[in-house]
Amino acid sequence: MSEGLLIQKIKDGTVIDHIPPGKALFVLKILGIDEKTDVIVSFAMNVPSRKMGRKDIVKVESDVGEEELNKIALIGGNVTINIIKDYRVVQKFRVNLPEEIVGVVRCPNQSCISNSNEPVEYRFRVSKKGIRCHYCGRTLGDEVEKWII
Amino acid sequence: MPRFRHLISIDDLTREDIEYILEKAEKFEDVARKGYSDALKGKLLGNLFFEPSTRTRMSFETAMKRLGGDVVNLNTAEVSSIAKGETLADTVRVVSEYVDAIVIRHPREGSARLASEFSSVPVINGGDGAGQHPTQTLLDLYTIKKESNLGNLKIALVGDLKYSRTVHSLIRALRLFDATIYLVSPESLKLPGDFVDELGEVIETDQISEVIDEVNVIYVTRIQKERFPDPEEYAKVSGSYRISADTLQNAPDDLIVMHPLPRVDEIATDVDLTPHAVYFRQAFYGIPVRMAILSEVMGYE
Numbered sequence: 001m002s003e004g005l006l007i008q009k010i011k012d013g014t015v016i017d018h019i020p021p022g023k024a025l026f027v028l029k030i031l032g033i034d035e036k037t038d039v040i041v042s043f044a045m046n047v048p049s050r051k052m053g054r055k056d057i058v059k060v061e062s063d064v065g066e067e068e069l070n071k072i073a074l075i076g077g078n079v080t081i082n083i084i085k086d087y088r089v090v091q092k093f094r095v096n097l098p099e100e101i102v103g104v105v106r107c108p109n110q111s112c113i114s115n116s117n118e119p120v121e122y123r124f125r126v127s128k129k130g131i132r133c134h135y136c137g138r139t140l141g142d143e144v145e146k147w148i149i
Numbered sequence: 150m151p152r153f154r155h156l157i158s159i160d161d162l163t164r165e166d167i168e169y170i171l172e173k174a175e176k177f178e179d180v181a182r183k184g185y186s187d188a189l190k191g192k193l194l195g196n197l198f199f200e201p202s203t204r205t206r207m208s209f210e211t212a213m214k215r216l217g218g219d220v221v222n223l224n225t226a227e228v229s230s231i232a233k234g235e236t237l238a239d240t241v242r243v244v245s246e247y248v249d250a251i252v253i254r255h256p257r258e259g260s261a262r263l264a265s266e267f268s269s270v271p272v273i274n275g276g277d278g279a280g281q282h283p284t285q286t287l288l289d290l291y292t293i294k295k296e297s298n299l300g301n302l303k304i305a306l307v308g309d310l311k312y313s314r315t316v317h318s319l320i321r322a323l324r325l326f327d328a329t330i331y332l333v334s335p336e337s338l339k340l341p342g343d344f345v346d347e348l349g350e351v352i353e354t355d356q357i358s359e360v361i362d363e364v365n366v367i368y369v370t371r372i373q374k375e376r377f378p379d380p381e382e383y384a385k386v387s388g389s390y391r392i393s394a395d396t397l398q399n400a401p402d403d404l405i406v407m408h409p410l411p412r413v414d415e416i417a418t419d420v421d422l423t424p425h426a427v428y429f430r431q432a433f434y435g436i437p438v439r440m441a442i443l444s445e446v447m448g449y450e
Contacts, residue, residue, distance in 0.1 A: 109258060111256070111257050111258055111278050111279070112257065112258050112259050113237065113255075113257040113258065113259040113260040113262075113263045113277075114259060114263075116236075116237075116257060117236060118236050118237055118238050118263055119236060119238050120238070120263060120266070129343075133259065134259075134262065135258065135259025135260075135262050135263060136257075136258035136259035136278075136280055137158070137160075137258070137259070137280065137281075138258075139343075
């Protein structure tokens, strides 16, 4: 089974490729795509891949900002982005974790002030061992996905 | 210009910042002892204490008043009525319009950082839950500087190294001074692995006797009963980390024993009379150090 057959080509939009297998749902979550979305989204999970064995793919038929896309780096791996215009790839890049991640991941520390009713968003900074809560300093490593809002 | 506007975490300071504050504290020591200065005359400090800490609150109040300033307090008893349902952000916005600086003590981690983002005046962290208590760390460093030596320091941290926020902050700061750190604790209260990794070279043992001849400073922390489900286990463990005059019998004269206080029985009262005991002076040093911090954030050179 070849990759192209699973989801048809899109005319304009964003293809998120080489997602580690099984993590497409986290990608949707990070991009804020839920039951209320009105853009066309298709995705495939556990697609055979030469490079990775298996991979997930998400295609979003709208413009997703680069800043939004870079948040996908939270799930790890080497996710690549293809920007499509008129069926052609006009830009291709790897996601790169931004220095600050705001409003995407909840702090796992229940007694962190960001988990109370204060008017602030969850805020993390990239550190050596993962990401670190701006408020309480709790570090999140491999278990990041569990805390995606 | 002040070297820092807010004091939230010891991690925000460089070694130079710390050395600067310790030198500044030294200049205030005479005033701290029984004197008066008008360095902060006309300035008002707001103490926002969302949980009780009489010692920290009193020491900030003393420091402020000896510098000629005054203090208004929001006490725990009032918190429930005044701030019912109000966010910390709102409380801080309002109070920061009344005063020239705020000291905040709050049960949630990160609260002081949040307060600094909504305050129109400098914010000093007086302890945020299990998080940070930077003025404690600075007074610990000042004590070591005055009573021992911050350069070439060999220090043993004794007791509850797992949960003690005092110990965690102190370790971070001591790394800036290249101290050799000895960790003395029962197996169940060892320093978390993350910290040990950060430290690089470190000596771990469960016997105080093994380190007494090696170190300049013994820093004792309280082992809390709540950490042990089994009261017998607690009694056994806490007993074996108790320091008494006997423990120190063959210690070098210049060995000092520190403790953030209050102590329960981890240091026997017979140590108080030995030249090793510096914990009461350590508590006093909180005054000049807090004077240095208050005057710094409020712009007094």
